[in-house]
Ligand code: NA
């Protein structure tokens with residue numbers, strides 16, 4: 001895990017920051033719900049939010065942070081062999097990675113949106129104790145993926161620019 | 174070997190080591206044999222697939238699996254009527270697993286519940302090939318558990334809201350623990366007890382960390398073996414007959430096996446050092462009154478106007 | 494079998510040329526699903542959703558958050574200073590402080606890199622000033638850091654538990670003793686090495702610490718030890734579930750920082766940002782792996798592999814050795830968590846088929862991942878230690894320093910294979 005500069009990063013668009021705020025709020029709530037559950041136990045009160053709400057918050061935490069992770073290009077990469085390629089080779093691979101990311105995220109977005117629509121149509125509820133309609137947390141998943149897709153498109157545009165620049169440099173003697 | 178004409182999937186709710194699964198796998202084997210290898214059905218434990226148990230009917234509808242087990246208990250969030258025959262202490266008197274199976278079977282066939290089930294199946298393009306039950310749900314604990322007063326201050330893992338409010342009525346604390354963590358939680362006393370069937374106590378080896386079982390036969394959880402109508406229709410008539418015949422037979426085998434196995438499991442558990450206490454008829458009635466006045470109302474509220482009629486029909490069916 | 498080889502190939506090629514791991518996994522998974530039957534693509538949504546909402550994994554962000562807070566609030570660095578006061582006079586002196594501090598920090602941190610970075614940051618300048626052998630300094634810090642994923646809490650063990658559906662609580666119990674054994678082996682090695690070659694570590698000279706100093710140092714150790722007690726007590730004595738232990742540890746860390754006047758908003762925010770980014774990044778890889786293993790499952794490979802291995806004539810140990818070798822080679826090039834996430838769907842059924850205990854294998858696997866963290870060319874702990882003194886340390890020097898510890902970790906694996914009870918004894922005793 002690398003240490004991350006948390007200062008407001010000018011690279012991020014407003015929607016990426018807003019989305020990350022939701023992720024942060026989800027994480028704080030996750031912590032508070034868990035603590036509430038521990039505190040309530042000696043009092044003989046069972047706060048059921050733990051299991052179910054926490055796993056939903058976990059979903060929001062992940063999906064709403066993905067736009068920033070994508071934009072900051074923090075996705076894990078095996079870069080050992082890549083480093084042996086030349087400057088242009090790396091630029092091409094990097095562009096290719098960004099392109100495939102756009103397609104892949106679009107596919108995920110499509111499948112997850114379809115699942116969410118199904119949950120809505122069938123009024124699907126969680127299997128656990130609270131029997132919450134799953135469509136709400138799933139909407140978070142879809143929204144997060146949508147924003148992530150936009151971020152990945154922005155990254156791809158940047159990569160395309162870099163690729164042309166690399167080509168220019170290569171063309172010059 | 175020659176490739177099969179029809180390669181199907183069966184998603185089951187239990188690992189292949191469980192007796193239910195063994196009976197199913199044997200049935201699938203017979204289908205392969207009788208069809209001359211033309212129908213080959215692979216059994217997969219649902220936990221090995223990317224799906225959750227509650228999703229199994231949707232998988233049938235979406236054509237992602239041809240045959241699956243489905244537990245109404247997993248779908249009651251979406252279909253509250255289907256919770257009725259499995260409400261805690263729904264039977265008027267404490268009864269043996271065998272008698273309870275027959276009675277609860279009739280409750281499932283009572284008019285409103287049966288109609289609700291038919292609608293759910295029709296909506297998913299599914300056909301029921303078998304209905305069977307797990308061993309009756311009972312209380313298990315690592316602390317002494319021999320009378321109603323013992324439930325006070327026990328921390329018990331529950332998996333439904335009905336179990337939760339029942340526990341609260343008994344003065345205990347309902348706990349919410351993922352299934353994989355139950356053993357460790359019992360071991361380290363994060364929880365004192367669980368509500369489950371004798372077969373699951375043995376199968377999950379929870380008896381290693383439990384010392385007492387309190388047998389009141391709270392409720393019978395049922396399963397359905399369900400086939401996709403569309404998939405079935407693709408088979409030639411002779412193969413359809415083989416599949417339906419063999420799987421229906423499997424369902425009947427499991428139905429007959431459960432009560433015997435419950436008694437055997439209880440004997441085994443007692444032999445392994447778990448103190449088994451049978452709830453008295455009076456205590457059962459105490460539990461039932463508690464459930465009726467404090468637990469059932471929340472269910473009635475979710476179901477709405479029909480709830481009382483449903484309960485009346487179930488009472489009649491059970492009493493036959 | 495041929496399908497499986499092709500699947501592996503379509504995964505490895507994009508992976509190795511540098512396509513993001515998550516996309517390489519998920520993308521090739523999607524392609525194989527389409528190749529089988531496009532209808533299966535409908536399962537992808539379920540696969541992602543069920544992966545994202547795993548109850549077990551909710552402890553991951555909380556444990557990372559806690560580790561970040563312990564590091565940023567200075568609890569760890571003061572613990573190091575205090576512990577070095579006590580261990581200075583042993584043969585090997587501050588090298589033992591490295592191992593002791595990394596072990597204790599490991600008991601609050603789930604990540605090896607965080608452990609190496611946190612302790613390395615305080616230890617490196619100290620050891621350098623006192624003229625300790627450079628190679629040994631770098632090696633002991635990089636290797637000590639790997640204990641972070643062995644001594645519970647451990648992110649890889651949580652992920653393993655979630656992926657193979659086994660109890661994280663049990664895994665944590667099983668890993669504790671091997672963790673302590675490994676720390677002792679490291680220390681023993683250092684002591685012997687320094688006795689043979691006294692030039693590696695300077696002898697402590699001058700008067701020992703005064704009683705007052707010793708007492709003060711105990712006070713400095715107390716806050717971190719309290720956090721450790723809350724977590725380990727939570728897990729082993731049954732005060733809390735795993736996720737709850739993470740939450741209560743986070744709370745106690747904040748309180749300790751508050752008491753010491755070290756609690757800052759910026760620190761809280763930075764820790765939160767770090768924890769969330771890491772979790773999100775990790776889970777995106779897990780999603781990819783879930784799509785890939787869904788494809789593996791749909792092609793019926795899981796079952797086929799099992800039958801194939803079951804029919805093999807080799808003894809189980811030979812097959813286990815091949816699996817270990819695969820992990821060692823992958824560990825040279827790919828980061829620990831990604832390896833585990835990628836390989837489990839194929840290799841885990843084999844382990845079951847061979848009747849190895851899933852809890853035991855989880856611990857062995859983590860030892861192998863630890864080795865990967867300190868083997869070149871790609872070893873995150875090597876990078877971390879190197880990055881603490883940018884431009885002044887060569888990768889080669891860190892790698893050479895860490896190499897003896899690679900052998901010690903391998904010895905640890907051998908010990909676990911010979912005596913599985915080192916891992917399995919404790920989980921059995923806890924009643
Ligand atoms: Na750790």
Ligand code: NA
Nearest residue numbers: 824825865871
């Ligand atoms: Na490595």
